[in-house]
Amino acid sequence: MLELKNICKIYNSGSVNEMCLFDDFNLTVPDKQFVAVVGSNGSGKTSMLNVICGSIDADRGDVIVNGTNINSKRDFERHKIIGRVYQDPSKGTCPSMNILENMSIADNKGKPYNLGRGVNKQQVERYKEMLSQLGLGLEDKMYTQVGSLSGGQRQALALLMSTMTPIQFLILDEHTAALDPKTADIIMELTEKVVREKELTTIMVTHNLRYAVEYGDRIIMMHQGKAILDREGDSKKSISTEEIMKVFNEISVECGN
Amino acid sequence: MALLISVLEQGLIYGIMALGMYITYKILDFPDMTVDGGFPFGVVLAVVMIRAGVAPILTLPICFLAGCLIGTITGFINVVFKVRDLLAGIIMMTALYSVNLRIAGRANLPMYDYYTIFDNKFLDSIFTNGPLSFLVSFRTVIVLLVIMIVVKVALDWYLNTKSGFMLRAVGDNDALVTSMGVNKGMVRITGLAVANGLVALSGSIYAQQQGYFDVSMGTGTAVVGLASVIIGTSLLKKVSFFRVTTSVVIGSIIYKGCVALAIKAGLQSTDLKLVTAVLFLVILIVTMDKKKKVKG
Numbered sequence: 219m220l221e222l223k224n225i226c227k228i229y230n231s232g233s234v235n236e237m238c239l240f241d242d243f244n245l246t247v248p249d250k251q252f253v254a255v256v257g258s259n260g261s262g263k264t265s266m267l268n269v270i271c272g273s274i275d276a277d278r279g280d281v282i283v284n285g286t287n288i289n290s291k292r293d294f295e296r297h298k299i300i301g302r303v304y305q306d307p308s309k310g311t312c313p314s315m316n317i318l319e320n321m322s323i324a325d326n327k328g329k330p331y332n333l334g335r336g337v338n339k340q341q342v343e344r345y346k347e348m349l350s351q352l353g354l355g356l357e358d359k360m361y362t363q364v365g366s367l368s369g370g371q372r373q374a375l376a377l378l379m380s381t382m383t384p385i386q387f388l389i390l391d392e393h394t395a396a397l398d399p400k401t402a403d404i405i406m407e408l409t410e411k412v413v414r415e416k417e418l419t420t421i422m423v424t425h426n427l428r429y430a431v432e433y434g435d436r437i438i439m440m441h442q443g444k445a446i447l448d449r450e451g452d453s454k455k456s457i458s459t460e461e462i463m464k465v466f467n468e469i470s471v472e473c474g475n
Numbered sequence: 476m477a478l479l480i481s482v483l484e485q486g487l488i489y490g491i492m493a494l495g496m497y498i499t500y501k502i503l504d505f506p507d508m509t510v511d512g513g514f515p516f517g518v519v520l521a522v523v524m525i526r527a528g529v530a531p532i533l534t535l536p537i538c539f540l541a542g543c544l545i546g547t548i549t550g551f552i553n554v555v556f557k558v559r560d561l562l563a564g565i566i567m568m569t570a571l572y573s574v575n576l577r578i579a580g581r582a583n584l585p586m587y588d589y590y591t592i593f594d595n596k597f598l599d600s601i602f603t604n605g606p607l608s609f610l611v612s613f614r615t616v617i618v619l620l621v622i623m624i625v626v627k628v629a630l631d632w633y634l635n636t637k638s639g640f641m642l643r644a645v646g647d648n649d650a651l652v653t654s655m656g657v658n659k660g661m662v663r664i665t666g667l668a669v670a671n672g673l674v675a676l677s678g679s680i681y682a683q684q685q686g687y688f689d690v691s692m693g694t695g696t697a698v699v700g701l702a703s704v705i706i707g708t709s710l711l712k713k714v715s716f717f718r719v720t721t722s723v724v725i726g727s728i729i730y731k732g733c734v735a736l737a738i739k740a741g742l743q744s745t746d747l748k749l750v751t752a753v754l755f756l757v758i759l760i761v762t763m764d765k766k767k768k769v770k771g
Binding site: 310336337 | 633635636637638639640641643644647648650651652653654655656657658659
């Protein structure tokens, strides 16, 4: 279970540009829940993920995982139980290394990166098997540099790599935003499959309202650092894209957009 | 012939230093000025140790470890105190100048009458009186080649370990290193340690080839290293059967060859650093031009 308690975050504190993003923000995500988060730019979606992952520190408040406060843990320590896929496909993989090397790195997560051989040849077949499930033909490109793959292929690989080892939370930061609509659909279906198979607690930030409606057990709309809409269970299932769009337009009008 | 041998000797010795700079400059994207102090640091340690009676071959691993320590400090300044990479190196380079003087006790320290890795009874038994006497003028080059092969194989091996993978990943995409639950700062420090270990190792070999320490020996080392790395990685890019590490060493030999030719063409040995700098500038401009063409 993941809890955010009384999170406060002020940017440019003490200057004329002071901006209070979160003022007493609370969120509880139970185990195995798949949460979709939507909201306009600057509403605090990505900042929320960054606070969870430790990429930015909250000014006040607690991040609690399974009852343990992880405020003092640094980003890389938190990532031991968190898998994260970024908007930018190049952030989840190493461009100058080949697919096999990238997967070997990911497969070793949680174990020490010592002087053992980087690539274990015996795992090649297992990796190929995993890649073939993506249906993108990557299993025949084990020795291709990841930098020469397309954005969609890299994002699929990044998704696979972030979920290869046992993790508790999956953080998806607009992970389909940089992809063309068709590839985005493929990645989204892969995401759903992985999340359900591994029963991961997932927070997905997206600008695509359709994905937010179609996928996930719960939908949250963020606005000015607050969750102005939060539905789960049956009320989430019955929600329509139009309904979300309506709320979305209302807040946009309010902002003068 | 003498010129060729001299170029090979210099190129191979500086090649080991260039391998260190390959790690910092190409892999970590860290222009490490520490080498201007780290190279003579290796020189002075080797000279002092050999004068004190330490076996010459032992000075190599000791200098490597001492270099690792220096690299660790540079990394620490950069990662923990968040001092910019270039400045962290300059701070270390400046500090090491005095450290080197302290270790030597004076600005110039010779060791002409001591056995070294290039001049000892074992090599005499092979080259001077032994079966390979026809290769006697190449003996320094042969010893250097052996050392080079050991260093290159070791570095290639390291870059293919899990730790080496992390090192390559941190320069490529440090977000991935964090995602793997690894402290990217520690990985950078490790990389700088290994790199400066190689630099000091190179210095300890240079000491035994030259037979003395001089406090100004280090000036311009970083430029030589960077030039070698850039020649090696850009000019030899198309030759795919070379590993990058081999390309860097060849780059170092080419660079030393160019400098030697320039001096031979009539410039004086006092112009050496000027030639070094101008040649580096030319190489930078030439390789930059290439990149533009690719983009356009």
